[in-house]
């Protein structure tokens with residue numbers, strides 16, 4: 001699905017030299033490279049505070065801990081996403097409330113959020129799924145009206161712009177009260193191990209979170225709150241410092257590949273391509289996901305695998321049907337879109353190194369099967 005080897009070849013010298021420097025200076029943890037990356041990412045995202053941490057799941061958990069949410073508080077998030085989002089809600093003893101997604105964007109449905117709000121609701125967690133920002137303007141309006149926190153799960157959309165009605169743009173992950181991202185190797189900005197970060201423009205919240213990631217310490221050996229140990233290490237920061245200046249180029253390469261796919265598939269009556277205006281909308285295509293509407297999705301998956309084309313189903317089971325997250329309050333009919341998606345979606349190879357020959361082979365192999 002991804003070609004990290006070819007990408008590494010282009011930035012090898014810088015990464016190797018940076019890693020050697022960390023080894024020579026033994027600044028493995030909290031070294032200058034981590035601080036440098038924090039500053040670089042703050043300026044790229046145009047956000048006041050970036051707090052690096054160990055992975056994207058921690059980033060979400062720590063963001064929620066920072067908001068001071070209490071057991072029993074309800075947190076609304078999307079049914080169609082990776083489980084990490086809802087997992088941390090459960091781990092903190094908060095009550096996850098899953099809602100359906102929109103047909104066009106595959107992101108959390110604002111209408112469904114509205115219906116799910118109760119007096120116990122404290123936060124909304126929009127997930128910018130597959131690289132496209134959720135409808136943040138409407139979500140922020142709703143949050144302001146009901147006095148709710150917004151925690152953006154930006155693990156799949158780093159670098160994506162969100163455009164407001166008046167034309168102003170902000171980076172996904174910097175619009176809500178706090179954003180969380182992952183630097184897992186296959187993400188759009190990936191390191192060579194685990195990594196994550198939390199972003200916020202709120203000074204007080206940033207201070208709280210900086211203590212939480214470091215065992216609840218604001219002063220050495222004074223533990224004011226229950227914290228965690230969650231750090232980005234210097235070697236990962238070296239990789240991220242080398243890749244961050246390339247992020248826009250990487251995302252553009254993904255977008256170009258998505259355009260080739262969309263152009264090839266658009267006229268096929270059994271394929272629904274991502275609805276997307278390449279001139280106006282932003283989308284960083286963490287995944288390129290199409291829908292196969294003639295019931296042949298599973299057969300296509302097997303066919304592509306036989307032809308040596310990597311592909312995957314994101315996500316095969318709605319969260320509301322997962323043993324760990326099912327809840328008797330849910331009504332299956334309220335998840336009509338997610339229930340349909342899990343049977344129709346298929347993700348095709350998407351990374352920064354796809355060339356024309358590979359794309360032609362993939363599109364023709366898909367098209368000859370899905371007639």
Ligand SMILES: *Cc1c(COP(=O)(O)O)cnc(C)c1O
Nearest residue numbers: 055056057082084155156182184
């Ligand atoms: C990858 C991912 C995460 C978790 O990130 P890790 O670094 O793997 O912990 C959370 N949410 C979404 C939507 C993701 O895709």
